[in-house]
Amino acid sequence: MHEMSIVASVLNIAEKEARSADAQVIRTIEIEVGQLAGVEIPALEFGFEVARRGTLAGEAELIIHDIPGLGHCRECNKNVAIDSYIPICPTCGELVPEVLQGKELRVRSIIVD
Numbered sequence: 573m574h575e576m577s578i579v580a581s582v583l584n585i586a587e588k589e590a591r592s593a594d595a596q597v598i599r600t601i602e603i604e605v606g607q608l609a610g611v612e613i614p615a616l617e618f619g620f621e622v623a624r625r626g627t628l629a630g631e632a633e634l635i636i637h638d639i640p641g642l643g644h645c646r647e648c649n650k651n652v653a654i655d656s657y658i659p660i661c662p663t664c665g666e667l668v669p670e671v672l673q674g675k676e677l678r679v680r681s682i683i684v685d
């Protein structure tokens with residue numbers, strides 16, 4: 573389950589940030605997960621529940637921002653929503669070569685005390 577390794581690196585980043593800010597507790601971790609990033613949100617949430625124990629984020633809230641898939645269709649010459657790993661334009665059915673967003677996987681902010 574690669575969500576566990578994602579959680580581990582998110583916690584790692586959060587703890588480093590907290591230590592460099594001389595914080596005792598991590599209150600909130602906000603992350604962005606693109607719908608095309610290949611990440612199962614429930615698995616991520618479950619992994620966080622387990623992995624945060626014993627860390628500075630033991631009581632932290634995990635806020636996940638879902639970033640919808642968006643691509644640019646050359647055929648239609650406009651930006652279109654993409655909801656699958658194979659980027660197909662919902663209007664014309666052509667393959668969309670440029671995926672503009674939806675592959676994000678990053679820590680947006682960390683709130684510490």
Ligand SMILES: [Zn+2]
Pocket residue numbers: 645646647648649652661662663664665666
């Ligand atoms: Zn199109």
